[in-house]
Amino acid sequence: MFSNLAIDVALGLIFIYLLYSLLASIVQELVARLFNARARVLTKALRRLLEDDDRSSDLGIFGRFTFFNWFYELGWSVVYFFAPFQHSPFLKKFYQSPSIRYLGENSASARPAYISPQIFSQAMVHLLRGQPEGHPSETAAIRESLAHNTLKLAPDTLTHLRNLFEDAHHQVPAFRVNMETWFNETMTRASGWYRRQTQVWLLILGLGIAAAFNVDTIAIARILMKDKNVRQQMVQLVANREPSYTALTDTLLRKNVLHRDSSYFRQDTSVNMMFKDTALLGVYAILRQDAGDAKNVLGIRRDCVTDTTGGKKQLHCGFTHPYQKNGWLVLAGWFITALAISLGAPFWFDLLGRVVKFRNLPPQTASSNPGV
Incomplete structure (x- = not known):
């Protein structure tokens, strides 16, 4: 020894x-x-994904500085805590879709803490497809929705979805795979956000525990x-x-x-x-x-x-x-x-x-x- x-x-x-x-x-x-912190970070990630949520331009020249951005984002975090769908009409539609609505554990945790890539792509296809009875095919319904922006998507999100649909050669299964890859990349970043948030909480709790x-x-x-x-x-x-x-x-x-x-x-x-x-x-x-x-x-x-x-x-x-x-x-x-x-x-x-x-x-x- x-x-x-x-x-x-x-x-x-x-x-x-x-x-x-x-x-x-x-x-x-x-x-x-x-x-319900995980559900809130997941909502933040979906807001960035689906609503082009980048408000740093509101700060003008100050948006170039991390210091001002941090306080600005903190203020919006408080707003989103009480009103998670503020300025996010499509995100609200997404959470109200049947594929997502019933994933919440109970009324106190109405928003789920986890969404699988498959469920995400399924919900997106359902929203883009709408009521397919009046169209000859699901592909035609999605093509028309993206062409006329019937869901009022944010410009950057709409452009990206159109590109993913073109990359899939208008094949719905391939389009779903592309959206799942897009979703997974965002979730990787969201995990980093939550990890940093956890470290901040551990630092605060650690100081309290050390004193207590x-x-x-x-x-x-x-x-x-x-x-x-x-x-x-x-x-x-x-x-x-x-x-x-x-x-x-x-x-x-x-x-x-x-x-x-x-x-x-x-x-x-x-x-x-x-x-x-x-x-x-x-x-x-x-x-x-x-x-x-x-x-x-x-x-x-x-x-x-x-x-x-x-x-x-x-x-x-x-x-x-x-x-x-x-x-x-x-x-x-x-x-x-x-x-x-x-x-x-x-x-x-x-x-x-x-x-x-x-x-x-x-x-x-x-x-x-x-x-x-």
Whole structure:
């Protein structure tokens, strides 16, 4: 077994980051499901796809700057939160089509969080075809709809659909395949949008969790470096808990709470709310227990003490550990923890496995294989 100070300190910190990243991921997913965040990002992607939704030109010369664009888009995000089909007549028709309307889980989540490429192309063909009884064929109906823009499509969207129809040589099956490819490309970008949104939420939640649980990276690192007994207890805790975290991580992956890739829009996103899900409640309970065990090992906590100096009893509440006497360093430690949590639990889970594997190697093997 290969063990030294740096490896053991790193192991303790990685375990702490994994533990609180899992907690933050569960809370973030709860918030996302309460606000139907995936469905809202999917609607945003379809708005960009079908409505030429690019309002940066409204800012004039300021639209060239990312700073102004960010605040402008934030303002429109608030508008679209309450009125998702504002200035989007065709998008409203799309969501009202039978192929899409009944995909929502319930009245509170009327818009689906996932649409397959096949359902997208089917809904588009149905809208473009209209009532085909008066036309000799489905192809003729779509051709006439695109030629006369009977659906009042946005100019760029109409041009693109016409090009896709021409590329398909006016064959409806090939036209559907072209639209599915177009849809998949947009969903890849939408996954990136949702991933960035998730990272922002994890950063905010991470800062709140770090403050609430007093997860001070700087103080933890100093304790692990200075106190051999604490370091050994933390390594032992990691060794005992690391195998069970494989099962916990697998559970959260199956529940679509964690993601190892960018596929944030998948078939299995329709699940029960978190407070109805006993498996996730069990994971949360285990994590809270582990968080308590880690705090007990490290000895970092808040407490209230009674000061009788001067003959008067005064109650003082604050940090009890000597490594947390500097308030600015505590804030910095919380912020570092929040940044670590924002990287996501899968990152720390994979890194923990690598470090544990490296630490368990014989000294000769470890020194000759530093990249393990």
